[in-house]
Amino acid sequence: MTSFETICVSEGTKNLKSVPHQLPIYATSSFAFESVQETIDIFTGVKDGHTYSRYGNPTIDTVAQKIAKLEGFDLHKEVHGLLTSSGMSAISTAATSILKVGETILTQNNLYGGTTVLFQNIFDRFGIKTIFCDCTDLSLVRNQLEQNPSIKLLYLETPSNPTMSCVNLASLASLAKNYGVKTIVDNTFCTPYLQRPLSLGIDIVVHSTTKFLNGHGNSISGAMVTADETLHKAMWGTLKTMGSTCNAWDAWLLNNGLKTLVLRMDKHSSNALALAQYLDNHSRVKKVNYCGLKNHESHTIASKQMSQFGGMLSFDIDGNMQDALKIIDKLKVATNAPTLGDIDTLVLHPATTSHLHVDSNARNAVGITDSLIRLSVGVEHIGDLIEDLEQALTF
Numbered sequence: 488m489t490s491f492e493t494i495c496v497s498e499g500t501k502n503l504k505s506v507p508h509q510l511p512i513y514a515t516s517s518f519a520f521e522s523v524q525e526t527i528d529i530f531t532g533v534k535d536g537h538t539y540s541r542y543g544n545p546t547i548d549t550v551a552q553k554i555a556k557l558e559g560f561d562l563h564k565e566v567h568g569l570l571t572s573s574g575m576s577a578i579s580t581a582a583t584s585i586l587k588v589g590e591t592i593l594t595q596n597n598l599y600g601g602t603t604v605l606f607q608n609i610f611d612r613f614g615i616k617t618i619f620c621d622c623t624d625l626s627l628v629r630n631q632l633e634q635n636p637s638i639k640l641l642y643l644e645t646p647s648n649p650t651m652s653c654v655n656l657a658s659l660a661s662l663a664k665n666y667g668v669k670t671i672v673d674n675t676f677c678t679p680y681l682q683r684p685l686s687l688g689i690d691i692v693v694h695s696t697t698k699f700l701n702g703h704g705n706s707i708s709g710a711m712v713t714a715d716e717t718l719h720k721a722m723w724g725t726l727k728t729m730g731s732t733c734n735a736w737d738a739w740l741l742n743n744g745l746k747t748l749v750l751r752m753d754k755h756s757s758n759a760l761a762l763a764q765y766l767d768n769h770s771r772v773k774k775v776n777y778c779g780l781k782n783h784e785s786h787t788i789a790s791k792q793m794s795q796f797g798g799m800l801s802f803d804i805d806g807n808m809q810d811a812l813k814i815i816d817k818l819k820v821a822t823n824a825p826t827l828g829d830i831d832t833l834v835l836h837p838a839t840t841s842h843l844h845v846d847s848n849a850r851n852a853v854g855i856t857d858s859l860i861r862l863s864v865g866v867e868h869i870g871d872l873i874e875d876l877e878q879a880l881t882f
């Protein structure tokens with residue numbers, strides 16, 4: 488007879504036969520094997536299966552594959568996905584899977600602040616240099632590639648955070664290929680519903696799934712997606728060894744969000760366009776950054792590579808930093824929070840938050856001024872959002 492203590496510690500999972508309708512959360516660090524032979528077969532790749540959750544887990548892998556299918560929707564070949572512990576770990580894991588000491592990253596000068604700091608402050612210490620240039624200018628990019636054979640990665644973000652400047656993905660992908668340079672695109676702002684970089688020739692897509700893919704502001708995770716088997720294997724090797732794995736709970740929350748991605752992105756996009764048009768006609772607003780506006784410098788390329796223009800916009804007010812901060816404090820519907828892509832409207836002052844550690848000359852040069860306000864437009868009633876901005880801009 489089994490003793491009392493043994494019943495307490497046993498899992499009792501052997502007789503679980505029902506098929507769950509919803510993805511279960513596998514809260515387990517390891518997986519048990521039927522036999523030593525099965526252990527060997529799974530470890531050596533002869534048989535599919537899980538061993539240890541840092542290497543992969545049914546919850547995490549199911550969601551990673553879903554994102555891979557979405558990013559590869561019109562690619563007609565196998566696409567691989569991996570989830571990571573955050574968007575930053577997706578970026579650092581993907582980049583370190585490609586680069587080694589002495590090599591160089593070529594990138595645009597208007598990236599998300601955290602990515603700029605990663606490249607400038609961390610990678611630099613490990614002998615990986617970064618060249619920042621205006622990647623909207625293809626001849627500048629070509630010159631850099633021509634003059635610097637150490638460039639092995641072209642890293643892009645489009646639309647960029649927070650000025651919504653877009654780069655031409657198809658042209659940059661083919662240019663990079665000519666020089667044997669790998670390409671990574673941060674597709675966080677668009678999600679694969681609005682833009683699919685792999686179909687435009689890009690090698691790897693990374694995401695902060697914390698944002699629109701989750702959509703509800705309740706998990707931190709990232710994703711790396713590629714159709715290149717060799718790059719996938721390299722990223723998986725780096726991921727499991729550096730330990731930047733996602734956890735099952737955050738993957739599960741992400742999966743819940745993914746189910747309503749299309750509904751949310753349609754509404755984010757239509758609300759943001761309406762708000763951008765309203766702000767564009769406001770006397771207190773100097774400039775609106777929304778690539779859906781015909782007067783935005785990236786409108787033509789955005790119309791080609793994006794199906795809608797998304798939920799992100801920023802605007803520069805006719806005033807100083809104190810005025811910008813006052814407007815943010817006056818907003819009642821929009822919440823002042825340092826994230827984006829949630830279902831509700833969020834407001835942020837980039838100069839004192841997301842871009843605080845970016846050199847002020849560098850950020851001013853790309854339009855991230857002290858008087859710039861960023862909005863992540865939610866799915867509320869558009870009338871309430873306009874009314875909220877109207878009262879905040881009146882003083």
Ligand SMILES: Cc1ncc(COP(=O)(O)O)c(C=O)c1O
Pocket residue numbers: 573574575576599601644648673675676694695696697707708709826827
């Ligand atoms: C465009 C972009 N990429 C990456 C990140 C980093 O994502 P995470 O906070 O999930 O690490 C952010 C964060 O705001 C972002 O805006």
